[in-house]
Amino acid sequence: MKRGILFIALCCLMPLLVWPANKNLKYVEASSLTLVGKAMPTPANVYHRVDVEKYSDMPKHVKNLFTYSAGLAVSFKTNSPTVVARWTTEGKRVMGNMTPIAQRGLDLYMYSDDGWMPVGVGTPTAGKTEHECCLVKNLKSGEHRFLLYLPLFDEITSLEIGVDSAAVITAEPSPFRHTILIYGSSILHGASASRAGLAYPARMARNTGFNFVNFGLSGSGKMEPAVANMLKDVRADAFVLDCMPNPLPEEITERTQYLVKTIREHHPGVPIILVETFMREDGYSDQQMHERCIRQSEAFIEQYELLKKEGVKDIYLIRDNHAIGTDHEGSIDGTHPNDLGFDRLVRQYQPQIMKILKRYGIR
């Protein structure tokens, strides 16, 4: 009898013990706030990067990857001391070289006296597509501005942000100006930052105040003509091409001219910056990879010089001067930088990119 009463009492208490106490929270659709990092409307899903129905002739892998929310962030402000999130992802395959937080989780930054400061992450539920997580709590009273970075390597199908029921949450304008579109490989995409806000375009955006748009395509930044054609329609103040690691040397030779000339023709006067990626870390041990990296680099530089010789204007080349460091510790797997490698890469590339942009009055 006593046990029965205890059981009933426990059942009554359970809802109070379960976090979060939903009755004290209210949720808003993130899509009703400001989405940062977009380069075009995407009617099928606001969290896609490219309208993959419209550009249906792009390769299948490319279209799939453009549905991932890499580089997107939600800008809002609230006076809630607690911020939580509920979100769903498609559940793409688990990646060995990414944390679940970076792959399909969330990364919250708050604007502080020190600038943008990470204040909490959304850890996804392992093996599930529905996730719920408290991002930050016990904040100082007052209104704060936030940027919530979305998953790097999954498609996000819904996102709600929860705040205390008595608090106010509203859209905040994008904190970033101009549009600097970067097209490229998995390194650009964010492999292998430990969380989304540490992907290098996100870091450069917070550092500079410029809107660096992430068109990274893990393993598939191969400069196909259909992708070049899609870029015709993107309004940007500058284009950065960081795609060298993905195409074969022969593909670099075949495709660079069309990619650069297509952008040049459709966006006259806008700088196009080609970024070399010289030696993958595993090229220091794997002799075949070493050879491949050299051939890719030679093909890339050759194409750049050909374009210059032909008089294509406003194109620039940034050489890779051991961008992720010389101690061999800047990569997780011989291919992708870790946060240490990305930190070094940003220190090397950002000033060079900014110097070029400055010449065009982009400041």
Added chain:
Amino acid sequence: MKRGILFIALCCLMPLLVWPANKNLKYVEASSLTLVGKAMPTPANVYHRVDVEKYSDMPKHVKNLFTYSAGLAVSFKTNSPTVVARWTTEGKRVMGNMTPIAQRGLDLYMYSDDGWMPVGVGTPTAGKTEHECCLVKNLKSGEHRFLLYLPLFDEITSLEIGVDSAAVITAEPSPFRHTILIYGSSILHGASASRAGLAYPARMARNTGFNFVNFGLSGSGKMEPAVANMLKDVRADAFVLDCMPNPLPEEITERTQYLVKTIREHHPGVPIILVETFMREDGYSDQQMHERCIRQSEAFIEQYELLKKEGVKDIYLIRDNHAIGTDHEGSIDGTHPNDLGFDRLVRQYQPQIMKILKRYGIR
């Protein structure tokens, strides 16, 4: 009919297409090679860190975590151009803030003209406990020395290293001298390095040539008396206590004296270095965490000063001077450093630790 023939032909070809071509490889038990980073024999499983049967009165969580292979590495040499691995893990729960490679994968270093260089990782198979992976291939001919770091956050139950069938693989002595035992929290344990070789004791070992032994216990480095008693039996040239983040302030006050005095009594003349961890990153936004960090630090410093006042000899304190940096980007989740944070932490702690060790002739 044609389809039938095609099917049979494909079935015959399949074994040739499946990697690795096992007939060209031979495997050795890693336990027959040299295991680096051990502080005691562990009869139940050579890849445990502590004999958890012998020290059965330690808390359950502590015993479980000491079965994880954090900090252990296999030392060997081979003239094989390819190195592969087959291994099994217990399959502990997926961690949101770790890459699968760091949690239950492998991390291979090769000795080169530049010193120890990472040359490949073993990516575990998602959702499985049996894993197989090529670690490195196409190496320059000749004999090379290797260190293979084991999973940080799982128990490894078997490990075989595969090389070309015509190659020779033999045990290589540990490349590290002395034993510097570090006891502590998840940060020491390796959360959240991107791969096992980037956990900070592993980095310091390669930097200095000293054998830094990882007794990190994720969330459970709480200085319990039973753990202090286990440390009586560990022969070490120095003890580093980096456990401040885990115990409550009250536990720090209750337990520090017994831990330090037990080590002092059983290892006379050996330096004991207490490491402060001051402010967690989330303490900059979460007011309650801020308060807790201050109280932990006050309790820890108070205990150190009490020990000094009592005349306990050969004890040292390393203060936390923003060890993971001041830009707030050195952590994945507000608690655990990422590779960038660890790089900064090593730069701050290593010279201070080495200076103390030098006084004791440990060089």
